[in-house]
Amino acid sequence: GDQVEQSPSALSLHEGTGSALRCNFTTTMRAVQWFQQNSRGSLINLFYLASGTKENGRLKSTFNSKESYSTLHIRDAQLEDSGTYFCAAGDTGYQNFYFGKGTSLTVIP
Amino acid sequence: EAGVTQSPRYAVLQEGQAVSFWCDPISGHDTLYWYQQPRDQGPQLLVYFRDEAVIDNSQLPSDRFSAVRPKGTNSTLKIQSAKQGDTATYLCASSPPSYEQYFGPGTRLTVL
Numbered sequence: 001g002d003q004v005e006q007s008p009s010a011l012s013l014h015e016g017t018g019s020a021l022r023c024n025f026t027t028t029m030r031a032v033q034w035f036q037q038n039s040r041g042s043l044i045n046l047f048y049l050a051s052g053t054k055e056n057g058r059l060k061s062t063f064n065s066k067e068s069y070s071t072l073h074i075r076d077a078q079l080e081d082s083g084t085y086f087c088a089a090g091d092t093g094y095q096n097f098y099f100g101k102g103t104s105l106t107v108i109p
Numbered sequence: 110e111a112g113v114t115q116s117p118r119y120a121v122l123q124e125g126q127a128v129s130f131w132c133d134p135i136s137g138h139d140t141l142y143w144y145q146q147p148r149d150q151g152p153q154l155l156v157y158f159r160d161e162a163v164i165d166n167s168q169l170p171s172d173r174f175s176a177v178r179p180k181g182t183n184s185t186l187k188i189q190s191a192k193q194g195d196t197a198t199y200l201c202a203s204s205p206p207s208y209e210q211y212f213g214p215g216t217r218l219t220v221l
Contacts, residue, residue: 006151031208041198041215043152048209086151090208096165097142097210099151 003027004089006100014108018058018075021103023087025068031090032063032070033097038083046072046085077107111135113213115201121219122191130186130216134203140164142210143176143186144200152200158184191220 005024013019023032034046047054049063049070058078063070070087084104088097114133122128134141140159144152155174156166160181169176173192178184188195198217202210 033210035212041217043200043202043212045209045211088152088210096154096157099144099153101151 002101003029003091003098004087004100006087006103008103009101010104010106012106012108013074013077013081015078016076018073018077021072021074021085021087021105023070023089023100025070025089027068027091029065029068029089029091032061033088033090034061034070034072035086035088036081036083037086037102043086074105077105079107079109081105082107113201113203113211115199115213115216117216118214119217119219121221123221124192125190127187127189128191128218129188130199130201130218132184132186132201132213134182134184134201135205135211138203138205138211139181140204140208141178141184142202142204143184144202145197146200146215147197155186188218191218193220196220 003026007022031050033048035043037043047061053062058075060073084102086102088099090097116131142157143155146152156169156176158178173189176186198215200215202212204210
């Protein structure tokens, strides 16, 4: 089965608003990465977390290994935030990462 | 610092043809990954190396796919006798001992 369940699968936001994306894990994960995949297909690193919370500009991510989830919060959404967001979680061996199926985000003017 | 580079960027084949993809990881990264990303899906791990050693190739269709990293730097992924179901983007990533992965731009393969 899928080790990483990502939700929602699709999301539309008006410019200036915000929302949260979530990944739930079915097994214990030791680290999580969040990526944005742009229209050209490139995967852009957003966050890498082994625990706790990180913030970068309008983005904030939290990883709770004990409760098996991670979130990505987007505030004040801009048009360039459109794309597909993936989380990838690392298992106890750390170097094997399992990807979720992604959240397709559309920011509407 | 140069990122992960891949070539070619695009490939179009007829079924039954062979193709090779090449990846140059970030200097100093000991771990290298190959992923397959079908359209509208997330990346799926095919194989990964630490230095020149294969750590996990359990998801690599071994009858037609092969991957090598002979000197622990560059890597080649080869598909023998491609099938239409192999149509996807092939992504290479590398990571340092801290484990954060960095991805290349990918090779978009179409098998007709």
